């Protein structure tokens with residue numbers, strides 16, 4: 388029985404070291420050194436080379452090496468194969484750090500102060516307590532909940548929106564499309580942590596921006612496909628939105644001629660908010676794989692119908 392790992396060489400080396408020590412019974416293969424294709428029961432990949440999965444007669448589980456699975460072509464994954472998202476402490480901590488960094492930068496007007504400094508201006512903006520601001524998170528999965536928990540420690544008022552109902556202590560939660568505008572109406576800072584599906588594509592668009600209080604800011608750490616870029620620029624230029632912090636764009640990398648690069652109220656980072664960390668991801672994946680071997684249900688399985 389073997390596991391095929393598909394990624395870059397430095398990551399592969401870290402994963403291989405872990406498996407050699409913690410699971411010597413599993414043959415750890417690194418693409419393209421597959422060994423006998425019939426031996427492969429597990430694949431770990433961001434994107435498997437086209438046609439590969441169908442050529443593995445005994446494949447049982449495809450583990451995504453990232454939290455999102457919108458890049459997976461489900462039509463190329465044989466129907467009996469389960470797909471599992473990567474949910475591991477390294478990804479969660481990275482996202483909590485990035486969301487906290489962004490919310491505090493907006494809350495404490497850091498981006499304005501960087502601009503004041505660049506123009507040599509000694510200017511102050513009234514300092515508000517965290518309790519005067521409401522932060523709303525769209526998408527209340529593991530990442531969204533971890534972000535809310537950390538932000539709560541600063542004293543922000545918290546809201547969350549999710550397709551299905553969730554109860555989270557200290558957070559005013561909303562469920563389903565019919566509550567979206569009520570949720571948005573109270574958010575000074577909005578964080579998008581939704582999965583990208585046909586229902587959420589373009590959700591950060593004109594209607595949503597106008598449902599936010601005037602001057603609200605948006606942080607997108609979901610996917611570039613959630614955002615209507617033209618609507619964002621229009622809302623920023625009209626003053627409807629204060630600022631946008633974007634870690635993801637569509638396409639990636641962002642083309643050099645995109646107006647987002649130079650917009651004075653857009654802050655961009657190149658999809659680095661959070662990354663799978665081999666030290667924490669490999670043990671987590673092995674634990675899940677062992678569950679599968681024992682015939683127990685896998686954790687973090689993707690519902691193909693829903694797409695997340």
Ligand code: OXD
Nearest residue numbers: 452453454455661662
């Ligand atoms: C992920 C990502 O899905 O890095 O893990 O975006």
